[in-house]
Amino acid sequence: AQKVTQAQTEISVVEKEDVTLDxxxxxxxxxxxxxxxxxxxxxxxxxxxRRNSFDEQNEISGRYSWNFQKSTSSFNFTITASQVVxxxxxxxxxSVHRTGANNLFFGTGTRLTVIP
Amino acid sequence: KAGVTQTPRYLIKTRGQQVTLSCxxxxxxxxxxxxxxxxxxxxxFLFEYFSETxxxxxxxxxxxxxxxxxxxxxxxxxxxxxxxxxxxYLCASSLGDGGTIYFGEGSWxxxx
Numbered sequence: 001a002q003k004v005t006q007a008q009t010e011i012s013v014v015e016k017e018d019v020t021l022d023x024x025x026x027x028x029x030x031x032x033x034x035x036x037x038x039x040x041x042x043x044x045x046x047x048x049x050r051r052n053s054f055d056e057q058n059e060i061s062g063r064y065s066w067n068f069q070k071s072t073s074s075f076n077f078t079i080t081a082s083q084v085v086x087x088x089x090x091x092x093x094x095s096v097h098r099t100g101a102n103n104l105f106f107g108t109g110t111r112l113t114v115i116p
Numbered sequence: 117k118a119g120v121t122q123t124p125r126y127l128i129k130t131r132g133q134q135v136t137l138s139c140x141x142x143x144x145x146x147x148x149x150x151x152x153x154x155x156x157x158x159x160x161f162l163f164e165y166f167s168e169t170x171x172x173x174x175x176x177x178x179x180x181x182x183x184x185x186x187x188x189x190x191x192x193x194x195x196x197x198x199x200x201x202x203x204x205y206l207c208a209s210s211l212g213d214g215g216t217i218y219f220g221e222g223s224w225x226x227x228x
Contacts, residue, residue, distance in 0.1 A: 033214055043204050045219035052214060091159065100172040101213035102147050106159035 002027045004094050006107035013082050014115050021077045021110045023092030029053075031097040034068065034075045035104065039089045048090075051075065082114045118143065120220035122207050128226045134195040137223045141188050141209030147171075148190040149217070150182060153204040162205075165190055166212075194225075202227045 003026040013019045025034065036048040049059065051068050059066050063080045079086055089111045093104040121140040129135050141148050149172075150162040161174040165184035182192040188209075194201055204224050210217045 035217065037219070042221060043206075043224065044221040045206060045208075047216060047218055050216050093159075095217075097214060100164060101215075102149050102164050102166075102208070102210055102217060103161050103172045103174070104149075104151070104159075104208075104217065105161070108158050 002029075002032075002094055002096055002105045004092050004105055004107035006090075006092055006110050008110045009108070010111045010113070012113045012115060015084060016081050018078060018080050019082055019112065021079075021090050021092075021112070023075045023077065023107060025073050025075065025092070025094045027094060027096055029096045029098050033095045033097070033101060035093040035095075036066065036075075036077050037091045037093065039091060039109070041088075045091065048077070079112075082112075084114050084116050087112060087114045120207055120209050120218050122205075122220035122223050124223060125221065126224045126226075128228060129197050130228055131197055131199060133197050134193060135197060135225060136191055136193045137205055137207075137225075139190045139192075139207030139209075139220060141190070141207075142218055145209035145211055145218075146188055147210045147212060148184055148188060149208045149210075150190070150192050151206040151208065151219075152176075153206060153222075154200075154202070159206075162192065197227045199227050201225065 005024045032053045034051045037045040067076045089109045092107045149164040164172040184190045204222045206222045208219045
């Protein structure tokens with residue numbers, strides 16, 4: 001079975017602080033995909049990043065960076081110099097190629113509040 | 117290019133009624149998936165359609181159904197609505213397996 005755990009329910013930081021959102025996943029499959037989405041109050045899930053299980057290279061995109069470590073089954077997300085516009089709920093998700101690459105298993109989300 | 121479009125954005129229905137939600141995927145995307153989001157259960161996969169065929173289905177009762185048309189547009193239907201069906205219904209599209217999955221803004225359904 002597939003499972004995604006986001007242990008941090010809510011995080012509050014002061015603007016310009018760095019913040020890391022944790023994501024731990026479980027799967028026995030070797031071909032899988034990991035995603036991060038941002039959900040503002042409007043409801044839309046905004047795509048942030050996708051990684052497949054064969055690509056452990058970490059990535060930096062502007063103020064965002066992701067640390068994928070298969071050894072610990074983690075796919076953590078860091079926002080550097082946070083801004084008020086980063087306030088949202090962030091979801092980590094997993095899909096497995098064998099049973100449906102487009103069938104996402106979501107974590108429970110982390111609500112990030114950036115205080116000005 | 118245009119993103120995933122869902123209609124209607126908000127709707128209120130009465131228990132026992134049925135509802136149909138519509139989703140237009142990103143041009144060229146052949147896979148359309150539907151998700152239900154509630155405060156209690158979080159985000160849950162309903163089903164996926166690819167080239168007009170249901171390819172995967174989540175653990176939801178038969179009252180939840182869907183279809184996909186030849187132009188990849190999709191509809192989902194919920195019959196005999198229950199109060200617990202109140203949720204945000206999200207549609208997602210992708211080119212195929214393993215690609216980026218993009219979501220629409222969702223349809224907020226309230227059952228009274």
